[in-house]
Amino acid sequence: MELTDRQRELAEVALGIVAADGMAAVTFRSVAAASGWSLGAVQKAFAAKDEMYAAMFATLRATEGVGPRNPPGQPTVQAWLTELVLTILPLDDRTRALTIQGAAFAERAAQDSAVGAAIATSDHELRGLLAALIAKGQADGEIPDSVSPATAAWGLLALAQGAASQLLYDRVDEQALTALVRASVAALLHRPTP
Secondary structure, eight states: OOOOHHHHHHHHHHHHHHHHHOGGGOOHHHHHHHHSOOHHHHHHHOSSHHHHHHHHHHHHHHSOOOOOSSOTTOSOHHHHHHHHHHHHSSOSHHHHHHHHHHHHHHHHTTTOHHHHHHHHHHHHHHHHHHHHHHHHHHHTTSSOTTSOHHHHHHHHHHHHHHHHHHHHHSOOOHHHHHHHHHHHHHHHTTOOOO
């Protein structure tokens, strides 16, 4: 979706509203108030609320995420996957906002087939990349052949998404969380916990 500079700016403001107050708080008036633009300017940028939601979703998808410091699989596949899960969990203000925004669109996906299809495609691509990395770990002798790369990739994504959702309402000590993620990734890969 091609956005004008004003649409992108307003979409970012609307995403900020989602992070602070939820999707229901996003209205033309709330976006106008938070952005400093007039109500008419917001309505001119988006002819309908669905257009604003689409711009918000496109802006969220284009947001630079976080991730491991090392290239994929380094120093080991298991360590890299553990770091990947930990870096996307809502442990700071930025990742918390991204998690809330993502959850709002995941909920919207049940009624909006375009959002649902985009999220499903993204999840499918991510699971494919994770499965390929796990298969590489098998080829290198790090991960046992008894592991199904596709199943482990599905489990890793479910672990990350589920843990992220839970941490929005049930904070866990970061040291304890790290131990839980390490043990969970190790179990998915049929490996000992480091």
